[in-house]
Amino acid sequence: MENLLRKEMVRARVRRDASYDGLFYVGVRTMKIYCLPSCKARLSLEENMVFFSTREKAITAGYRSCKRCKPDLYPDITPYWLNKVLDYMKNNVSQRINEKILVRVAGVDISTIRRNFKLYCRSTPIAYHRKLRLAYAKELIRKGANSNELPSQCGFKSNSGFRAAFSKEFGHSPGEVYNV
Numbered sequence: 001m002e003n004l005l006r007k008e009m010v011r012a013r014v015r016r017d018a019s020y021d022g023l024f025y026v027g028v029r030t031m032k033i034y035c036l037p038s039c040k041a042r043l044s045l046e047e048n049m050v051f052f053s054t055r056e057k058a059i060t061a062g063y064r065s066c067k068r069c070k071p072d073l074y075p076d077i078t079p080y081w082l083n084k085v086l087d088y089m090k091n092n093v094s095q096r097i098n099e100k101i102l103v104r105v106a107g108v109d110i111s112t113i114r115r116n117f118k119l120y121c122r123s124t125p126i127a128y129h130r131k132l133r134l135a136y137a138k139e140l141i142r143k144g145a146n147s148n149e150l151p152s153q154c155g156f157k158s159n160s161g162f163r164a165a166f167s168k169e170f171g172h173s174p175g176e177v178y179n180v
């Protein structure tokens with residue numbers, strides 16, 4: 001929740017946006033009840049909304065769970081589709097992927113994917129996948145891969161692009177791995 005601004009959470013609550021469920025909980029100060037962002041119950045005044053990153057914090061602050069949206073029963077897990085996307089990325093480290101593909105794999109829109117990656121992986125989805133590809137490249141180098149074929153094996157178009165990305169990620173060139 002640290003990455004979510006109050007403004008964004010208020011907006012999610014007002015829109016009853018279920019893609020935020022589990023990312024934060026919203027309490028009603030006057031009633032001491034907390035809800036999922038998607039709760040269909042009548043909205044409280046914005047000034048009475050209190051936000052919690054976890055249920056525990058809401059409970060500790062003396063809030064009871066709403067009988068309508070039952071936030072106490074909401075699974076305390078990362079979004080169901082996130083693991084699907086992460087698996088897909090891990091299984092496709094030899095090629096570049098784009099956000100369109102991720103939308104298809106996840107079955108949710110790209111802004112939801114980006115927001116959750118920021119929250120859970122502290123990165124954009126594409127940058128996260130690039131890291132996986134570079135880690136794979138390093139593994140291939142250690143196994144003695146042919147350096148000329150490396151870029152294409154990890155989804156890089158050019159040798160120079162690969163070398164630049166590799167050096168930025170690891171602080172040394174691909175060639176230096178060979179020498180270790």
Ligand SMILES: [Zn+2]
Nearest residue numbers: 035039066069
């Ligand atoms: Zn509720």
